[in-house]
Amino acid sequence: MSNAHKLALMRHAYTPTLPELQAFVQAAKTGTATRAAAALGLTQSAISRALTTLEARLGVALFHRIRQRLVLSDAGRALLPEAERMLADLDRAALTVMSFGGHRDVLRLAVLPTFAALWLIPRLSRFAAIAPEVTFDMTATLAPLDFERDPRDVAILRAQRHLRGAQVDILAEERLVVVAAPALLPKAGMLEDVDLARLPLLQQATRPNLWLDWFLNAGLDPITILRGARFEQFGMVLAAARAGLGLALVPELFVGPDLASGALRLASARSMASDTPYVLSYPQRSLDIAAFVRFRDWILTDAPPPVTGNK
Amino acid sequence: MSNAHKLALMRHAYTPTLPELQAFVQAAKTGTATRAAAALGLTQSAISRALTTLEARLGVALFHRIRQRLVLSDAGRALLPEAERMLADLDRAALTVMSFGGHRDVLRLAVLPTFAALWLIPRLSRFAAIAPEVTFDMTATLAPLDFERDPRDVAILRAQRHLRGAQVDILAEERLVVVAAPALLPKAGMLEDVDLARLPLLQQATRPNLWLDWFLNAGLDPITILRGARFEQFGMVLAAARAGLGLALVPELFVGPDLASGALRLASARSMASDTPYVLSYPQRSLDIAAFVRFRDWILTDAPPPVTGNK
DNA sequence: CAAGTTTATGCGCATTACTCATAAACCTGC
DNA sequence: GCAGGTTTATGAGTAATGCGCATAAACTTG
Numbered sequence: 003m004s005n006a007h008k009l010a011l012m013r014h015a016y017t018p019t020l021p022e023l024q025a026f027v028q029a030a031k032t033g034t035a036t037r038a039a040a041a042l043g044l045t046q047s048a049i050s051r052a053l054t055t056l057e058a059r060l061g062v063a064l065f066h067r068i069r070q071r072l073v074l075s076d077a078g079r080a081l082l083p084e085a086e087r088m089l090a091d092l093d094r095a096a097l098t099v100m101s102f103g104g105h106r107d108v109l110r111l112a113v114l115p116t117f118a119a120l121w122l123i124p125r126l127s128r129f130a131a132i133a134p135e136v137t138f139d140m141t142a143t144l145a146p147l148d149f150e151r152d153p154r155d156v157a158i159l160r161a162q163r164h165l166r167g168a169q170v171d172i173l174a175e176e177r178l179v180v181v182a183a184p185a186l187l188p189k190a191g192m193l194e195d196v197d198l199a200r201l202p203l204l205q206q207a208t209r210p211n212l213w214l215d216w217f218l219n220a221g222l223d224p225i226t227i228l229r230g231a232r233f234e235q236f237g238m239v240l241a242a243a244r245a246g247l248g249l250a251l252v253p254e255l256f257v258g259p260d261l262a263s264g265a266l267r268l269a270s271a272r273s274m275a276s277d278t279p280y281v282l283s284y285p286q287r288s289l290d291i292a293a294f295v296r297f298r299d300w301i302l303t304d305a306p307p308p309v310t311g312n313k
Numbered sequence: 314m315s316n317a318h319k320l321a322l323m324r325h326a327y328t329p330t331l332p333e334l335q336a337f338v339q340a341a342k343t344g345t346a347t348r349a350a351a352a353l354g355l356t357q358s359a360i361s362r363a364l365t366t367l368e369a370r371l372g373v374a375l376f377h378r379i380r381q382r383l384v385l386s387d388a389g390r391a392l393l394p395e396a397e398r399m400l401a402d403l404d405r406a407a408l409t410v411m412s413f414g415g416h417r418d419v420l421r422l423a424v425l426p427t428f429a430a431l432w433l434i435p436r437l438s439r440f441a442a443i444a445p446e447v448t449f450d451m452t453a454t455l456a457p458l459d460f461e462r463d464p465r466d467v468a469i470l471r472a473q474r475h476l477r478g479a480q481v482d483i484l485a486e487e488r489l490v491v492v493a494a495p496a497l498l499p500k501a502g503m504l505e506d507v508d509l510a511r512l513p514l515l516q517q518a519t520r521p522n523l524w525l526d527w528f529l530n531a532g533l534d535p536i537t538i539l540r541g542a543r544f545e546q547f548g549m550v551l552a553a554a555r556a557g558l559g560l561a562l563v564p565e566l567f568v569g570p571d572l573a574s575g576a577l578r579l580a581s582a583r584s585m586a587s588d589t590p591y592v593l594s595y596p597q598r599s600l601d602i603a604a605f606v607r608f609r610d611w612i613l614t615d616a617p618p619p620v621t622g623n624k
Numbered sequence: 625c626a627a628g629t630t631t632a633t634g635c636g637c638a639t640t641a642c643t644c645a646t647a648a649a650c651c652t653g654c
Numbered sequence: 655g656c657a658g659g660t661t662t663a664t665g666a667g668t669a670a671t672g673c674g675c676a677t678a679a680a681c682t683t684g
Contacts, residue, residue: 332642358663
């Protein structure tokens with residue numbers, strides 16, 4: 003018997019099984035084998051048996067049996083967060099992989115949520131038309147990825163031109179414009195800054211300085227500038243603007259559809275540049291993926307610029 | 314049938330089993346079911362069967378079968394790092410929990426490796442005498458822990474007096490002394506700095522500035538100061554010093570045993586203070602653990618100070 | 625004290641994991 | 655081109671595991 007074989011047998015003996023871990027986690031969370039059984043669709047004796055075999059194989063008590071309750075021991079307390087995470091990881095991994103079904107090439111992207119919703123996803127049909135065999139696994143991110151640890155293929159976010167461990171291509175500079183529902187604006191023309199300041203200003207929680215920057219030279223007090231409902235994502239801000247709740251200062255990239263439909267109008271003739279562009283960032287290893295290379299080439303050259311102004 | 318029951322059945326259907334994951338990872342790494350079988354102590358048909366059931370339950374091909382080789386598909390490529398990590402996590406969690414066996418209370422500590430080896434562990438017998446039911450799970454660390462993510466109970470390291478998300482108690486200020494094997498030193502008296510500089514100076518890789526700081530006012534060139542064998546941990550530095558390889562500039566905390574035994578002698582009459590103390594850091598939740606509270610009280614008040622000089 | 629709850633366990637069955645044997649496909653050296 | 659050796663996939667059957675049913679014992683509650 004080879005050493006690998008011996009090691010595999012030993013590991014098989016002490017490694018908990020999934021049914022055991024599932025029983026353990028539910029018993030730990032509910033405090034009784036009976037309730038754990040209900041949660042797992044098993045009988046109480048199945049749970050009891052699983053806990054017994056788990057404790058036997060690990061050689062340690064995971065629970066104190068105290069007056070018909072299962073109370074975690076120190077060992078059980080140590081195992082619980084790790085078991086929960088492992089079961090969650092397994093579930094997530096399974097669901098992630100299952101989403102690959104039916105497609106040959108899958109790109110895994112992490113994208114700023116509103117950028118994804120308002121800029122990228124609406125354009126994906128053009129990419130799908132030229133590369134129908136490629137599909138996407140898209141997740142939201144607000145921070146750069148560490149591609150040495152993260153299995154994803156590419157990130158799209160606002161970032162400096164250089165990121166550690168990644169190549170960076172500029173997608174678009176960010177320019178911010180002021181928009182509002184037409185009902186909130188005069189019938190014709192644009193508003194001056196002093197006029198803008200009289201209206202409610204919708205705030206973006208992750209970009210709290212935007213209105214301060216906009217009104218930098220307007221001589222207004224910060225209280226005036228910062229009052230207004232606060233929302234966590236630009237998508238929410240835009241929804242509030244469409245609802246007539248106030249003025250929205252948002253990336254020009256995001257307002258094409260609402261301007262085109264008339265749901266929103268520009269409220270000021272000027273715009274404001276941001277110092278941080280939207281970028282595509284990806285690890286060297288992604289260049290070996292044909293689907294990624296096609297996507298990158300498409301997004302860098304073929305994606306048309308955003309639409310601005312009423313048509 | 315309750316909703317929880319229905320969900321459990323669905324999840325049971327799509328969740329990979331451990332044998333399936335193990336077969337998948339080995340097949341992915343070796344490229345053939347035959348070699349995976351050898352690694353796992355199973356037959357080739359067991360591997361083939363496991364891969365088939367895994368792909369069926371996930372509804373996606375994890376391998377391309379290309380001329381009698383198993384080549385990972387995109388889905389397989391996505392799953393592999395996660396599956397490897399999950400199996401490793403499970404193994405580590407099992408081994409960690411198994412080490413709790415036989416003890417009622419376990420403290421999980423992360424400690425600087427040399428501090429553990431030379432200061433803490435030698436004193437643990439005194440703590441064990443007053444708290445025999447407490448045992449330890451001790452790991453090495455060089456960096457502060459993020460206690461929101463890390464399940465461990467306490468860290469002992471050199472750090473500033475304030476750490477995010479942790480309470481910090483000062484254990485000891487660090488003072489550094491110069492020691493050497495007696496054979497390397499004159500029969501009596503201490504050396505002046507100019508005399509020290511003529512001897513080989515043992516370097517500590519993670520503390521490269523120590524000798525620079527020591528000789529700050531000695532007017533020596535850096536080349537003289539920095540030459541010498543380099544070691545990654547103080548334990549290694551001390552071993553080299555005992556071997557007569559040169560002078561060691563090390564924390565006074567660590568040299569008690571060697572000074573007491575005569576294996577090392579002080580080579581200079583002066584010492585040098587460091588600006589960063591050794592601290593105990595721990596999250597609020599650890600205060601609910603009786604064993605931890607006893608340990609903290611012991612180490613802060615009862616642990617005797619280090620021994621300095623020949624006795 | 626009765627009725628209802630819990631856990632642990634004997635017994636037996638259902639399901640899963642695996643082996644053995646083998647067909648089919650592929651590879652390599654001659 | 656062929657023999658010998660490799661691989662995978664699969665039918666058939668066995669071993670191991672997971673689980674349900676029933677129940678004793680212990681505990682809880684009104």
